[in-house]
Amino acid sequence: MFNGGMPTTVLIVEDDPGIRLILRTALQDEGFTCIEAESGEEGLALATTQEIDLALVDLRLPGIQGNEVVRSLLGHGPLPIIIVTAQADSHDVVAGLEAGADDYIVKPFVTKELTARIRALLRRAGPTSRSDGSMIVGDLEIRPETAEILLRGEHVATSRTEFRVLEELGNAHGAVRSRGDLLRSVWGYGGVGDGRVVDNVIYRLRVKLETDPANPEILLTARGFGYRLQP
Amino acid sequence: MRPLPLRTRVAVTFGALSLIVGLAVGVITYQLVRTYLNDQREQFAVSRTTLDARVVDDQAQTAGRAPGDLLNSLPSTDGTQKLLRVGGTWFSSGVSVSPDDLPTSLLVAAGSTDGSMQRFTIGDSAYLAVAVPVEQGLYVEVFQLIELNRTLDLLRTSLAGATLLAILLAAAAGWWAAGRLLRPLRRLAQSADELATGNLTERMPPTSDSDIEPISTAFNSMADSMQDRIERERRFVANVSHELRTPLTVMLGTSEILDRRSTSLPDSDTELLTVMTQQVTRLAQTVLDLLELGTITPETQPEWEHVDAALVVGDVLRHREHDTSVMSATGDTSVVTDPRRLERIVANLVDNADRHGEGLTGVVVERRGEWLHICVDDDGPGVPLEERTSIFELFGRGSSSAPGTGSGLGLAIVAEQAELVRAPIRISESASGGARFEVVLPVDPQHPDLPREVS
Numbered sequence: 001m002f003n004g005g006m007p008t009t010v011l012i013v014e015d016d017p018g019i020r021l022i023l024r025t026a027l028q029d030e031g032f033t034c035i036e037a038e039s040g041e042e043g044l045a046l047a048t049t050q051e052i053d054l055a056l057v058d059l060r061l062p063g064i065q066g067n068e069v070v071r072s073l074l075g076h077g078p079l080p081i082i083i084v085t086a087q088a089d090s091h092d093v094v095a096g097l098e099a100g101a102d103d104y105i106v107k108p109f110v111t112k113e114l115t116a117r118i119r120a121l122l123r124r125a126g127p128t129s130r131s132d133g134s135m136i137v138g139d140l141e142i143r144p145e146t147a148e149i150l151l152r153g154e155h156v157a158t159s160r161t162e163f164r165v166l167e168e169l170g171n172a173h174g175a176v177r178s179r180g181d182l183l184r185s186v187w188g189y190g191g192v193g194d195g196r197v198v199d200n201v202i203y204r205l206r207v208k209l210e211t212d213p214a215n216p217e218i219l220l221t222a223r224g225f226g227y228r229l230q231p
Numbered sequence: 232m233r234p235l236p237l238r239t240r241v242a243v244t245f246g247a248l249s250l251i252v253g254l255a256v257g258v259i260t261y262q263l264v265r266t267y268l269n270d271q272r273e274q275f276a277v278s279r280t281t282l283d284a285r286v287v288d289d290q291a292q293t294a295g296r297a298p299g300d301l302l303n304s305l306p307s308t309d310g311t312q313k314l315l316r317v318g319g320t321w322f323s324s325g326v327s328v329s330p331d332d333l334p335t336s337l338l339v340a341a342g343s344t345d346g347s348m349q350r351f352t353i354g355d356s357a358y359l360a361v362a363v364p365v366e367q368g369l370y371v372e373v374f375q376l377i378e379l380n381r382t383l384d385l386l387r388t389s390l391a392g393a394t395l396l397a398i399l400l401a402a403a404a405g406w407w408a409a410g411r412l413l414r415p416l417r418r419l420a421q422s423a424d425e426l427a428t429g430n431l432t433e434r435m436p437p438t439s440d441s442d443i444e445p446i447s448t449a450f451n452s453m454a455d456s457m458q459d460r461i462e463r464e465r466r467f468v469a470n471v472s473h474e475l476r477t478p479l480t481v482m483l484g485t486s487e488i489l490d491r492r493s494t495s496l497p498d499s500d501t502e503l504l505t506v507m508t509q510q511v512t513r514l515a516q517t518v519l520d521l522l523e524l525g526t527i528t529p530e531t532q533p534e535w536e537h538v539d540a541a542l543v544v545g546d547v548l549r550h551r552e553h554d555t556s557v558m559s560a561t562g563d564t565s566v567v568t569d570p571r572r573l574e575r576i577v578a579n580l581v582d583n584a585d586r587h588g589e590g591l592t593g594v595v596v597e598r599r600g601e602w603l604h605i606c607v608d609d610d611g612p613g614v615p616l617e618e619r620t621s622i623f624e625l626f627g628r629g630s631s632s633a634p635g636t637g638s639g640l641g642l643a644i645v646a647e648q649a650e651l652v653r654a655p656i657r658i659s660e661s662a663s664g665g666a667r668f669e670v671v672l673p674v675d676p677q678h679p680d681l682p683r684e685v686s
Contacts, residue, residue: 016477022484029488060473086473107476108483108515180542180570194571195536224567225537 007033008122011055013043013069014084015062019107023056026111032118040069047073054118057101059085059092067092070099078159080121082114088194097200102161103187104197120188124160135170137229138218140209142170156208161186165201166229169219174231176222202227238409245405246398253394261390265383272359272379277348279311280361280372287315288365298322298367310375316368328358328373337362341369350376415443419450429528431458468525475518482511520640523575524625527647533569535677540564540573540603541596547577553591562598566674572648573672577605579641580668584609588665603672608661619658652676 010032014020024034035050037043040061047055055073059066070081083096083104093104102121105114134143141150147163149156158166164186169177183193202221206213218230235243283305290301298317302324305313312325314333321330332353340347341362348361357376362369418435425433434454435447486508493501541564548555577594584591588609595606614622623646626639645668649656653676661667 016481018481019477019484022481022488025488026484029491086476087469108480108519111484111487178537180538195534224535 007031008053009033009035009051010118011035011037011043011046011050011052013037013040013055013061013066014058015039015060016058019058019084022111023114026115027118030115040064040066040072043069044072047076047079052079054080054082054122057081057083057096059083059096065092067095067099067101070096070101074100078157080124080160082117082121084109094196094200097197098203100159100204102159102197102201104194116188121161123188124164124186135167137170137174138231140166140170140218140229142167151209158205158208162201162205162208165198166205169227169229172228174228176226176228178226181226198227238406238413241409242402242405246402249398249401250394253397257390257394261383261387264386268379268382272374272376273348276359276361276372276374277346280363280370281346283313283372284363284365284370287367287370291365291367310377312373314371314373315365316371318368328353333360333362333371333373337371338369341371415440415446419446422450422454426454426457431461468522472522475522479511479515479518483515486511517640520644523644524640524647527651531651533572533651533676535567536570538566538568538570538573540566540568540605540672543570543573544577544594544596544605547574547581548594551578551581551585553581557591558594558596560596564596564598564603566603566672567676568652568654568672572652576645576648576652576654576670577607579645580607580670583607583641583645583668584611584666587611592661592663592665598674601674603674605670605672606661607668607670608663609665609667610661610663611665613660613664613666614658622658623656 008031010027012020012023012027012034014023014036015038020036020038024036027034035046035052037046040057041063043055043057046052055070057066057069057073061069064072066083066085070083073079073081081101083093083101084107085093085096085104086107087093088104088106096104102124103117105117134141134145136142139152141153142148142163143150144167147160149158149163149166165182168182168185179195179198180193182198183189183195187193187197202219203213206216206219209218210216220228220230222228234240286305287301290296290304291298296304298315298320299322302313302315302322305324307324312323312328314324314328314330315322316330323330332351334349334351337347337349337351337360340349341364346361346363348359350357350359352358357380359374359376360371361374362371364370415438422433422435431454434451438444438447486504489496489504490508493504496504541558541560544558544560545555548558581591581594584607588611590610591607592610593606593608595604595608597604597606623642625643646656649670652672654670654672657669657671659667659669
């Protein structure tokens with residue numbers, strides 16, 4: 001996987017040497033460059049000195065916890081992050097997603113599936129192939145060429161996942177998109193997937209866009225169906 | 232027959248007790264008052280008549296008056312009629328009672344003694360007659376008893392009314408008291424319900440009532456130990472899960488990477504690697520299934536969403552590299568269900584068809600009324616009638632199931648998940664003679680009265 005001629009660098013934050021070995025081998029087989037950290041502290045230190053394109057963060061770490069690592073990594077700037085967890089139903093996953101992770105993967109995973117998720121996430125991070133110009137939905141302006149969001153003319157910083165969700169909802173022209181639709185088109189899930197991933201991105205977007213995130217006026221919920229943009 | 236509720240029984244008992252006491256008091260009071268009033272009346276009548284008879288004797292001897300005048304000269308008393316028999320002739324001061332109405336026994340008894348008294352009635356009116364022999368013949372006074380009877384009637388009515396009122400008051404008091412007593416019990420039931428639905432922090436409120444206090448203390452300490460145990464179990468499962476998943480990930484990853492590089496291995500090692508990959512995959516599946524079975528607890532709630540079931544089935548088929556044309560969908564296939572649970576059900580049924588049913592032959596998604604039927608057909612020997620329940624049990628396998636395939640947990644998970652999304656499951660025969668597993672999803676599972684399933 002090459003990114004403008006340079007190999008894509010993945011930061012692996014994982015305390016178990018066995019898992020690190022598997023991740024490194026599988027990712028190197030796919031052409032990624034890997035940087036490994038045994039703890040959150042080490043990972044954060046590496047992130048300040050090296051160029052990183054994507055991070056894989058285990059949620060259970062000695063020392064600072066995975067979700068704190070995610071928060072700190074994002075403090076330095078936008079970075080696609082996938083969290084690795086042993087329990088899909090734990091509160092850790094929600095905490096990690098709330099901290100700003102784009103996706104999560106549950107142990108045991110098949111490495112093929114992990115690399116597929118990484119590719120889908122990197123595709124989101126790259127420039128969109130669409131060139132249908134900017135879109136105006138209500139107070140929002142969505143500019144696919146530059147991956148920019150303007151709210152009443154003001155620039156809003158979004159992650160690529162957040163941007164892609166807004167773009168998908170914008171393309172629906174005010175119609176409802178279900179969580180399954182968004183998981184398929186934005187995250188590239190083959191199966192049903194976990195709607196909590198979508199809910200978290202929506203939550204983060206509301207914090208950025210709405211005057212009162214608890215009573216959204218732009219990014220609306222169609223209870224039991226999905227989400228839509230107020231045209 | 233069901234016994235009456237406690238509260239009703241207490242109220243009825245209070246009422247019955249009050250009835251017994253009220254009746255006893257009423258009857259005794261009435262009898263005493265009646266006897267006393269009658270005695271009073273009779274004594275008055277006798278003394279009055281005796282007095283008048285003496286006047287009659289005096290008047291006859293000293294003044295020599297005629298019997299008719301004699302009666303009129305007596306002091307008149309309201310409602311009292313005076314009669315005098317001289318020889319065979321009756322003289323009377325009024326007309327309301329004729330001499331013929333007087334009871335014969337009275338007259339006979341009066342003749343032989345120095346006076347007699349008797350009650351009698353004419354029509355509806357009651358009278359008391361006192362007869363006293365005088366020198367000229369027989370003197371009789373007739374007293375009306377209407378007043379006395381009226382008084383007694385009033386007394387009877389009052390007593391009956393008071394008794395009835397007492398019964399009602401007692402029953403109401405019983406109802407109220409029982410309600411007061413039951414209130415802490417109701418609170419207890421409410422708390423127990425809360426606990427049962429998974430709210431582990433629910434406790435009885437503190438109370439200063441020394442009768443209730445032991446109950447709420449016992450309940451709260453029970454809830455404490457239950458919460459403690461459940462939380463310990465959860466931590467245990469989480470730890471077990473973590474400790475098992477990490478080595479499984481390494482094992483699965485290793486075999487997957489080695490498998491990709493197998494061209495560089497000697498043939499004999501490739502065979503070993505294949506066996507290891509199969510077994511690791513199976514181990515991983517079994518562990519995941521076991522861990523999943525542990526996650527559904529009585530408090531697990533489905534996450535309802537509007538889903539197109541045909542889309543979910545299609546995803547499952549694609550993920551398993553089946554051609555989606557084996558699925559046929561008719562009618563509106565959108566339902567409200569928990570999509571992750573539905574995916575597990577369909578995935579496990581498809582895997583079951585592939586592993587134990589000699590391959591999936593078709594999936595039918597069909598809307599029938601308020602239900603969406605999903606049928607998964609295979610080409611195997613089918614499931615004999617007697618195994619159609621046991622096959623859903625933990626580690627239950629059909630007699631035709633090949634050893635060494637699957638964990639024996641897949642269908643148990645199906646049963647568990649299907650119950651959670653309120654979908655009955657049936658087994659029948661597929662068109663090709665294999666097995667047909669049919670999941671019947673309610674279109675609106677949250678409807679308060681789920682319609683009866685139509686087949």
